[in-house]
Amino acid sequence: MKKVFFLVVAFLPFLVQAQTEETFAIKGKLGNLGAPARAYLIYKLGANQVIDSSLVAGGSFDFKGNILNPTNAILVVDHKGIGFNKLDSTADILHFYIDKGEFAINSPDSAKKAKVTGSKINDDDKNLTAQLEPIKARAQVLASEGMKAGAEKNTPEFRSAMQAKYKKLQADQKTVIKKFILGNPDSYLSLLALYDVDGPSPDPFELDSLYKTLSPALRNTETAVNFMKALEPLKHTAPGAMAPDFTQNDVNGVPVKLSSFRGKYVLVDFWASWCGPCRQENPNVVRVYNKYKEKNFTILGVSLDRQGARADWLAAIKNDGLNWTQVSDLKYWSNAAAALFYVSSIPANFLIDPNGKIIAKNLRGDDLDEKLKEVLGK
Structure with missing residues (x-):
């Protein structure tokens, strides 16, 4: 979504199928702006990006087109007529949504100050x-x-x-x-x-x-x-589901199966040597491991390191003191276990009970300690 949702990112892609196109019409007015100024409109039509343009004369410009659904768009105004490809991050920009029907964009002088009217x-x-x-x-x-x-x-x-x-x-x-x-x-x-x-x-x-x-x-x-x-x-x-089983090789090339940990609480921890937030969280994971390792708890680390970066993976394990079972297929974001758990960002973790059921996910900082305290006792 647009910049309004600043703390999080969209987690699922849109899957585009055959849809009926709707028409839209935009009437714009930017004060008395004129030649050589040009307005550009960037938006999505299905899987395709559309870049349209309009001359600005007497402050007026207009766009017409088709959309499949309401979609976010960008209006960029090239005040000096230097050309779209020469515009940079300092360009005059307005983020908004395109919907079917006719609506207006008005400003006394610039896109960034513009107001959109006539659009729900x-x-x-x-x-x-x-x-x-x-x-x-x-x-x-x-x-x-x-x-x-x-x-x-x-x-x-x-x-x-x-x-x-x-x-x-x-x-x-x-x-x-x-x-x-x-x-x-x-x-x-x-x-x-x-x-x-x-x-x-x-x-x-x-x-x-x-x-x-x-x-x-x-x-x-x-x-x-x-x-x-x-x-x-x-x-x-999701919590409540049975954890999907998988097998990957440990640091010595020995296959390790997730289900072999049945009977214990196990934290499946997805990380990588190249992942800064993972490395920052590792001291907390080490602390929690040392606190609960004698209480029917262990960790299975799954690294999303790359082929050719095995040495970096092993060095990170040693340097961070990750003294629990570590596995990886060294396939980066194509890691088979990460795909099974639908991991789209790291660090990510799943707490699994002795019966193989997921009871929590993505526990960070004190939340991990508190959850283990809850299930393992003080």
């Missing part, structure tokens, strides 16, 4: 953006706090405190997005917002429940149908 999805976006603005401001303050930190930023205590603050921000953002979805069952933005309720680690059952609150008309769109198709596999690795 853009009105909804403005509403949701305003609700998320205080959370965005807090996130910026927190990011500044992290940048300004000195040597203490490398301590487990500082990382744990920052993690807790970000967790609170994400929880507050989730509350706002859920409230919007529940309050706007007819809005296409509510459907798009489903992708951002839980970020890269979604609860498929929660999303399924929210999906069912959408209007029948919205649920009948192909985007909604494809959303549910893509969501279904995630239920196989």
Whole structure:
């Protein structure tokens, strides 16, 4: 989705099928801007990116085209007529949504100051953006706090405190997005917002429940149908599901099977030597392992390192003190175990009980300690 959802990223791709195209028309006015200025419109039509352009005369420009569904778009204004390919990150840009029908974009002088009128999805976006603005401001303050930190930023205590603050921000953002979805069952933005309720680690059952609150008309769109198709596999690795079994070689080339750990609580920890956040989290994982390793608990590390980087993998294990079973097929993001667990970002982990059932996932910092304390006792 657009920049409004600043803490998380969309976790599932749209699957495009045959759909009926709808027409749109944009009437634009940017003060008295004129030649050599040109406006560019960038948006998606199915799997294709469309880049259209219009001369700006007397401040006016217009675009017409087709879309399959409401889609996010970018208006870029080339004030000096230097050409689209020469524009950079300093260009005059407006992010908005294209929907079917006619709507207007107006500004006294520039795209970045423009207002979109006559479009429900853009009105909804403005509403949701305003609700998320205080959370965005807090996130910026927190990011500044992290940048300004000195040597203490490398301590487990500082990382744990920052993690807790970000967790609170994400929880507050989730509350706002859920409230919007529940309050706007007819809005296409509510459907798009489903992708951002839980970020890269979604609860498929929660999303399924929210999906069912959408209007029948919205649920009948192909985007909604494809959303549910893509969501279904995630239920196989959600808490409550039996963990899929796999076998990969350890550091000595000996095959290790996940099911061989039955009878113990095991944390399947997906990481890599090249993954900075993984390496930062490793001291916490080591601490927790040493605390609970005598209490029917162990860890199975699965590395997403590359072919040719075996030495880096082994060095990271040694340097970080990861004294538990480590496996990898050295296939990077094509790691077979990661595919089974639908891992799309790392670090990622799954806590599995002695019967092979997943009971929690993506536990970080103190959350991992608290969960193990809960299931293993103090």
